[in-house]
Amino acid sequence: MSNPPPPAAPPPLPSTLHHQPPHITTSTNREYRKENWTIQETLTLITAKRLDDERRSKPSTSSPSKPGELRWKWVENYCWDHGCFRSQNQCNDKWDNLLRDYKKVRHYQSQSSHHFPSYWSMDRHQRKLHNLPTNMSSEVFEAVNDVVQRKCKTHRPPQQQQQQQQQQPPPQQSFVSQPPEQLAVRTDQQVPEIEAPVTVSEESDSSETDQSSENLESETKRKKIGTIGSSIMRSASVFAQTLKSCEEKKAKRHQQVMELEQRRLQIEETRNEVNRKGITDLVAAMTNLSAAIQSLIANHYDQT
Secondary structure, three states: OOOOOOOOOOOOOHHHHHOOOOOOOOOOOOOOOOOOOOHHHHHHHHHHHHHHHHHHHOOOOOOOOOOOHHHHHHHHHHHHHOOOOOOHHHHHHHHHHHHHHHHHHHHHHHHOOOOOOOHHHOOHHHHHHOOOOOOOOHHHHHHHHHHHHHHHHHOOOHHHHHHHHHHOOOOOHHHOOOOHHHHHHHHHHOHHHHHHHHHHHHHHHHHHHHHHHHHHHHHHHHHHHHHHHHHHHHHHHHHHHHHHHHHHHHHHHHHHHHHHHHHHHHHHHHHHHHHHHHHHHHHHHHHHHHHHHHHHHHHHHHHO
């Protein structure tokens, strides 16, 4: 009997395809899309961001990668190779919006109870009433959450990692000597005990994420407060200068009015003085005239 032919090699998994680095292509002739982001484009961007974080977290002997523009250029090249024709600025802005919406949904879900409905059970109108993003899908939320959790685990301090390892229970050695059926039963029974430390790590990761998000929000608030403060100072200085000029114009106008009033009084006094002098001269003239008439009459009687 001839030996059977060897089995064919299995096709490559999708995960290995996605983990291939993007080809560095020039962006001189690229035409970027301006329409709204689709779900597929958003998931491609999240995958590119996750791979970029993993790439940057690995120690390399080459020259250190420059932050900012080159990092998002790598994300743009990955998205471009996977059918998402967006620029690096579009990817950066979209990721900032996704992270902001993710934080809002996560904060609401952590505070939701029996009195408040879950975010995923609300419609667009109810989400808008609670000041929440209206178009966040569960698939996008889970993908962003995976990126955030991976980044928190990468940047976790060594002391906290040791504490988490100490909190984990020791491995069950008794499973090796048991039959397969009992092993399956015991595995099903031990599922809640194994999930307990995972919950603790998730809580620590969420606390770290909350702290980092609070730091980012506080820094943004400080920048906004500084901008508002400088605008208020400029407005106050302009208002003070305008008020000062108005006061100066008012004082100058009052001085002009006082000068006009003084001139009017001087003219009135001069006119009264002229009237008094004219009346005095007239009285003197009348007196002289009456004296001349009396002397004339006296001379006439003397002649007769």
